[in-house]
Amino acid sequence: MVEMVRLKDVAARAGVSVSVASRALTDDAHARISADTRARIVAAATELGYQPDHRARALRLSRSGAIALVVPEVNNAIFGGLHSGIQEACQQRHTAVLLGQLNASDRSAQALSRLIGNGRVDGVILQRAEDYDDASLQAALDIPVPTVLFNSRLSGRPGSVVLDDPAAVRIAVEHLRELGHTGIGFIAGAAHHDAAARRLEAFTELMAGEPSHPEWTQSGGWEAPAGHLAMSRILGLDERPTAIVVASLNAAVGALHACAAAGVRVPDDLSIVSIHDAWIASYTAPELTTVRMPMVEAGERAATMLLDHLDGAELEDVVLHEPKPELLARGSSAAPTHR
Amino acid sequence: MVEMVRLKDVAARAGVSVSVASRALTDDAHARISADTRARIVAAATELGYQPDHRARALRLSRSGAIALVVPEVNNAIFGGLHSGIQEACQQRHTAVLLGQLNASDRSAQALSRLIGNGRVDGVILQRAEDYDDASLQAALDIPVPTVLFNSRLSGRPGSVVLDDPAAVRIAVEHLRELGHTGIGFIAGAAHHDAAARRLEAFTELMAGEPSHPEWTQSGGWEAPAGHLAMSRILGLDERPTAIVVASLNAAVGALHACAAAGVRVPDDLSIVSIHDAWIASYTAPELTTVRMPMVEAGERAATMLLDHLDGAELEDVVLHEPKPELLARGSSAAPTHR
DNA sequence: CATTGATGCACAATCGGTTGCGCATTCGAT
């Protein structure tokens, strides 16, 4: 427990008034301070180990120096990368990151505003929950601070960073086609989530020339149980696809588990490719072939946009094309066995 | 974007001064306010949707109303539960939770103090990184706010919540013994982490009567690669145990993967029981038998202790005996096959 | 009826840092 040193102490040590000390330390552009005085103040500050009090600064500047990251589920595979990227960008801009998990239980419109309090954070990065419909999302965003949506967008409300979902799906499908698959199914995310919709749409377009198999496309959710259920339904069909693209990694883990439970061998009987990558993909049996998405970069982009906006820039709707989604071929995909 | 309503506005609407409004809304015990006035103020506050500005309150009270949760790795299985518990306890006490990940890259002593800033949080809950030795930990804790350690303790520095590690290990070992196993190995955590040490010690005591097999105990770390490596070493031995207790879930996933890679069948050739439970344990092949630890409760306890301390209570060193660790028998443990 | 005490409220200082403005001094130009 160290004693707190205030600006007053620094000023006293340098033999100046508090106001000059403040200007010297904040690099005020309008400041007219002699080089000598400035040096004395800086020296005094470092000697005393001065750190400005965030509370006072926040009050005066009406900036709390913190943003909130609100996610539906911290266990989701994408959370780690997203958080790293945001943390990284924020650290450089001297901003703290508050974490909020918005449980399924309290999805009321005020839940978010309670979470961020009044003046607690300057902005919010929100990962849309899979069971938020557009109206709920709009209602939840009725908060007095700007928001950037991650992998979701809302018409008429700028401020979003979405991944290149069509490219990811295309890469997965092309990989399977190169292996020789013609019958490809799709396990999608929640029906009314726009990221899930984009992936589904991309998949549908890619399948345009193929014989139609609507039952090979199953909507579910992003977590493992949903993936398990969707895969179970597909495995119950009379005529099965030989390969499946799964729209999220946790769901792919669930899907893989369903295969194991049903005695379906992966990749011999069925190939699986998942969108998103995380450590767990290298530790399943078989290891999961995935399309790595630039989550860290997406987090950085979202945080940067939010912080820039706080400094006056406009919010935008960004599609993150670079770095490109990348195929990580592992053991869950192989050429189909013709019988 | 809603307009901000200040206490001044509430006071004006109720026809009183700001000070009375403040006392009325904070339930000041010394306050002498007529019931009528108080009602008018409360009414005005709700009508205007008044929410006190956290920045101003923080400055005046020297309390920021936030605590930091600092973890080495958000992908670790225990993080989700821990965070939920802390969040839960903090929400009731109107406290926000800042998340900090202390990367392996910046393990300097100032990293933590930079993270929490000056006056940004009132306290810290710290999950010790597996590569922190006692001295580094002590140095990192040289911050001007109180700290509660999770699943770690430091002599001479009260403030910790640790799980009932010996009980967990005993439950795992007893389960394996009931199945008929006599040769039991152990994959421990990082050597100098005290939680790992407690689990290892408990294991050693339980093995006191058995023939000694020091090479059946492998120290590593808490993440999957460490578990993989440790298991590989054990599988390379001439004489193998028939069952393994793994000290953490992520490491168990890694260990299971090593078995699959080596063609060792689980549980036929080798049983695995892991300490800690999370969703992934139900989705591996085979599903992992685990000992569920009360992570949510531990988080609640740690947060409550910290918040109580901020209100004047003493910090304690708590061992969380209730709820007890619970065996969740799944597919990775079975009776040994005698050949 | 005068005095004491309790009651209900407002004034103003305060937390620590930021910033508009004013004052004094020095400098350059005529």
Next chain:
DNA sequence: ATCGAATGCGCAACCGATTGTGCATCAATG
């Protein structure tokens, strides 16, 4: 030598809430 401008610094207001203290008003008491 004189005047205007530029420079260097301090004073004081302010951000929004909390809180010690003081001033009225009214009831209770002898």
